[in-house]
Amino acid sequence: MSHDMSEEKLPEHRGSEGHEVAVHDDPFADPGLPPHEVRRTDIDERAAKRAERQVALLFTVSMLATIGFIASYVVFPIDQIVFIWPFGHVSSLNFALGTTLGAALFCIGAGAVHWARTLMSDVEVADERHPIEAPEDVRAKVISDFKAGAEESGFGRRKLLRNTLIGSMALVPLSGVVLLRDLGPLPEKKLEHTGWDAATPAKPIKLVSMNTDEPLKAEDVTVGSLVFAKPQGLSEASEGFQQAIAKDAVMLVRIAPEDIKDRPSREMGFDGILAFSKICTHVGCPISLYEQQTHHVLCPCHQSTFDLSDGARVIFGPAGHPLPQLKIKTDADGNLIATGDFNAPVGPSYWERA
Structure with a gap:
């Protein structure tokens, strides 16, 4: 029994919006981008404000933890040993320094991730690859995309996020400056x-x-x-x-x-x-x-x-x-x-x- 293969009907399945989409046998076919899912913070300004406060809180905790790191270095004697469950007997100074510095770095990272996932634009955009040396129109597009990204991130518009991020990032390096004290005793006079x-x-x-x-x-x-x-x-x-x-x-x-x-x-x-x-x-x-x-x-x-x-x-x-x-x-x-x-x-x- 013979028939025209070109008229064979491809198998079908229903797409995400109910339309019938043909499934090709080509494993290298471009599957395209999945449909964009709107987040609650995209449509609810109250949710966006709540997320903004959460991110700002994380950055603020980071600043407080950095201050705690510096204070711990001054307050705790280097030879003081304490019992802390479940770690056992540990140096109070080392434990305080590790805890506060870890909290400072973690809160900066967690705040940045939460900001990106809830407030920054998450629309995926496909773009063709181009030569390493970009022509003028591509350069202009990159600059335009950068400005658009900066605008969508809310960095300039959301001052609370911007200021707390700058504050936490400015304070964290002070931890390293304080550690320079361990290079030796101060010469004084x-x-x-x-x-x-x-x-x-x-x-x-x-x-x-x-x-x-x-x-x-x-x-x-x-x-x-x-x-x-x-x-x-x-x-x-x-x-x-x-x-x-x-x-x-x-x-x-x-x-x-x-x-x-x-x-x-x-x-x-x-x-x-x-x-x-x-x-x-x-x-x-x-x-x-x-x-x-x-x-x-x-x-x-x-x-x-x-x-x-x-x-x-x-x-x-x-x-x-x-x-x-x-x-x-x-x-x-x-x-x-x-x-x-x-x-x-x-x-x-x-x-x-x-």
Whole structure:
């Protein structure tokens, strides 16, 4: 039995609106877009306002959570352990930081999703693919579509959403700024003061030999020698000795007074004895190489060279500042004493230092 295949009727099914639609056997046929379903917020302004308030609430909670993150960092001690069910014993600080930061990020994401699903346009539009380099008419269309999308999003019209979103997004980065506090303790004024800071003309501090722990007298420092000293009372058994000696270490040299070129430096010394910081102003290496004929002292790390007869100014190398000097004199017993702190911050340069 023969018949014309072109007249064979294709199977039919009813479409979403009751029309009969032919079903093709081609698996690659364009199925088209499903019919658009109108949302309640599209037709009910009260529902739209309610959704707007919900999104704004999420953004507001995000802002409060960020503030809570910062407050938790200040309030909770780092070593406080508490029991929280079902987690058990945990650090109160870590738990508070994790909870508040998680809530801040979650509320921003949830608010953005809720905004997109309830208030932004959800009409699907098919567009043909085009070459990467778009012609002028396509560029104009993209700009037009962008403006239309911005208008449909309600970003400019719904000020409550816009302002709360901007607020939550502006506050969240502060969490990261607060975490920078964990990079180490704040220096405060510690870089500007050393153990010699307690010395005053009325209550001076004796200079003690690094090797013997005995007070140094003026006659102990001979011309051409290099002697290392520290403040009296600072010993290896002292708490924080390594941190203190890293700033308090002093080197003493004796130069014929007529060979000292820098007058302020000469006035800070005693009878040709000058006291300078032992810490290089480049990266903080200890200085120990002294050339008595030229009065130059050399840092062994990067070869920064300082002229001790000229205020310890830098004459070679990467150091950017002279070595700080300590004002000294002698007491009634002939002991070398300091009457104040160094005349400049000790150690490597930093941005506040001129």
